[in-house]
Each structure stands twice: as C-alpha cells, then as structure tokens.
Amino acid sequence: MKIVVCVKHVPDASGERGFGDDLTLDRDVDGLLSELDEYAVEQALRVAESADVDAEVVALTIGPDDAAAAIKRSLQMGATSGIHVVDDALHGTDAIGTSTVLAAAVRKAGADLVVCGMSSTDGAMGVVPAMLAERLGWPAATYAGRLDVADGHATVVREDDTARLTVEVDLPAVVSVTDQSGEARYPSMKGILAAKKKPVLEWGLDDLGLGSDDVGLDAAWTGVVGAEPRPAKGAGRVVTDADGSGSAAVLEFLAAGRYV
Structure with missing residues (x-):
C-alpha cells in the first residue's frame, strides 16, 4: 500500500506575516510544516506501522524551494520518501488550483490512500481534502479523530459535541484528520540522520x-481583495482608586465595551 500525505509549508505564526504587492501571502519569511499536517503524517505512519498493513508513506507538497522543509520534517518523522511539486507558474494558486495539482500528483504517484490535515494554518479553509477527493473520484472521510485501515477499507471516527460518527470507506480514499487524532511524534536523532538519505522527487507542471x-494567480477563482496591517495596540487606561471609585470605573469600562 502507498499512503500519500499532503503537507504544506506555512509561515511561522510566531513571526511577522503579511501580503505581497499582488495580495498573495508573503512566503519569503521563516516557515515550517503546518502543525495540523503533522497529525496527518502521524496517522499515516501509524497505519504503516500497524500489523495489518504493509505500507510506504510519501510526503507530497506544492510550493517554492523553501517548501521542501515540510517534506524534510515529514521524512524525519518517519515518512519513506517525498514528492515536491515546484514550478514558478504555481505562484498565487488558490484552493481549487491546489486540488487540481494534488490530484494529478496523487495519480502519478499511484496512491492507495491520501491523508491530509483538516486545514492549513495559513489559509484555514479546510476545503482541499474534499476537493481532492472529488477530482480523484474517490470517497472522502473528513475530520477524523481516529483512523484505522484494514482489508481494503478505511474506518474513521468523527466526534463532535453531540454525537460520535463512524464511517467506513473503500480504498482508494481521501481522509483528513483533526488535531484530536493523536499527538504527533518528535523526530529522533536516528530519524533526522536517516532522512538525509531518503529520496525526494521534484515534479513540475509538465510532469x-x-x-x-x-494554476496561478490569473487562473484563481478566489483572491484577496484588500489587506491592511493591524493597527498598533494602544496604551491601556490606568485607574487610580484613592477615593474608592476604581470599581465603578471598571464596571463602566466593561459596560461600554459590552464585555458584560
């Protein structure tokens, strides 16, 4: 079995983030593997390590040269190999275009199962797994809190505040997992060293x-129409309580801001 995990290189949320002149996300900043995709890698590795499945795990990403860092992290965690789709024409591609490219790459890779995170931490749309399944003509089981694979089927458990839903789909299929599916492992020193020898293919659009x-900005169905920096945080209000009026001032502030 071949499991393809879709991973994304995203700007570090702890750093400065912004948009370029064409209102696409500025990716010329420090980045890392999307935290939510780490759970997808973890679940793919658990399936591959289970007694019922003999599988390889392939990390697939789309993006510029720096996006290779997402594959590197996946390989350090234990993925078998990587595929990096890199092409200058991809700049500005939206979710619809991304699903087109991913579907073509999944077909070329010959996957039996695709595992995705429930969303990316930069776009936070959560629509690509369903779009990908539609383009592949495969069943989709999304927002899984648990994933099991056996006998040509994938079984997922989805939980919310009121119910627990168990869904079984035939393979090949697309599954997205949540951050409740299981804590992602940290790469070991052995895994970090082994990752250096694992193969990573580079594919362009022609491939x-x-x-x-x-693909690209001109072909995008969606786009950002405007962006402006968040205003600087203003100074707080200091209330002295020498005459016992402090509590009244606090209540006035809370009422004015409709915090109560």
Whole structure:
C-alpha cells in the first residue's frame, strides 16, 4: 500500500506575516510544516506501522524551494520518501488550483490512500481534502479523530459535541484528520540522520500533464481583495482608586465595551 500525505509549508505564526504587492501571502519569511499536517503524517505512519498493513508513506507538497522543509520534517518523522511539486507558474494558486495539482500528483504517484490535515494554518479553509477527493473520484472521510485501515477499507471516527460518527470507506480514499487524532511524534536523532538519505522527487507542471493556464494567480477563482496591517495596540487606561471609585470605573469600562 502507498499512503500519500499532503503537507504544506506555512509561515511561522510566531513571526511577522503579511501580503505581497499582488495580495498573495508573503512566503519569503521563516516557515515550517503546518502543525495540523503533522497529525496527518502521524496517522499515516501509524497505519504503516500497524500489523495489518504493509505500507510506504510519501510526503507530497506544492510550493517554492523553501517548501521542501515540510517534506524534510515529514521524512524525519518517519515518512519513506517525498514528492515536491515546484514550478514558478504555481505562484498565487488558490484552493481549487491546489486540488487540481494534488490530484494529478496523487495519480502519478499511484496512491492507495491520501491523508491530509483538516486545514492549513495559513489559509484555514479546510476545503482541499474534499476537493481532492472529488477530482480523484474517490470517497472522502473528513475530520477524523481516529483512523484505522484494514482489508481494503478505511474506518474513521468523527466526534463532535453531540454525537460520535463512524464511517467506513473503500480504498482508494481521501481522509483528513483533526488535531484530536493523536499527538504527533518528535523526530529522533536516528530519524533526522536517516532522512538525509531518503529520496525526494521534484515534479513540475509538465510532469503532471498540466499547463500554466490551470494554476496561478490569473487562473484563481478566489483572491484577496484588500489587506491592511493591524493597527498598533494602544496604551491601556490606568485607574487610580484613592477615593474608592476604581470599581465603578471598571464596571463602566466593561459596560461600554459590552464585555458584560
């Protein structure tokens, strides 16, 4: 069995983030593997390590050269190999275009199961797994809190505040997992050293049978219409309580801001 895990290199949330002149996300900043995709890698590795499945795990990403860091982290965690789709024409591609590229790459890779995080930490749309399944013509089982694979089926358990839903789909299939699916492992020193020897393929649009008209900013169905920096945080209000009026001032502040 071949499990493809879709991973994304995103700007570090603890650093400065912003938009470029064309209102696309500025990716020329420090980045890392999306935290929510770490759970997808973890679940794929657990499936591969289970007694019922003999599988390899392939980390797949789309993006510029720096996006290779997402594959590197996945390999350090234990993935078998990586695929990096890199092409200048991909700049500005939206979720619809991303699903097109991922579907072509999954077909070329010959996957039996695709595992995704429930969302990316930069776009936070959560729509790509369903779009990918639709393009592949495969069943989708999304927002899984637990994933099991056996006998040509994937079984997921989805929980919310009121119910627990168990869904079984035939393989091949697309599954997205939540941050409740199981804590992602930290790479060991052995895993970090082993990752250096694992193969990573680089594919362009030509390798996937796609053209520049299929992707990029001009082909995007969605886009950012405006962006402006968040205003600087203002100074707080200091209330002295020498005459015992402090509590009244606090209540006035809370009422004015409709905090109560």
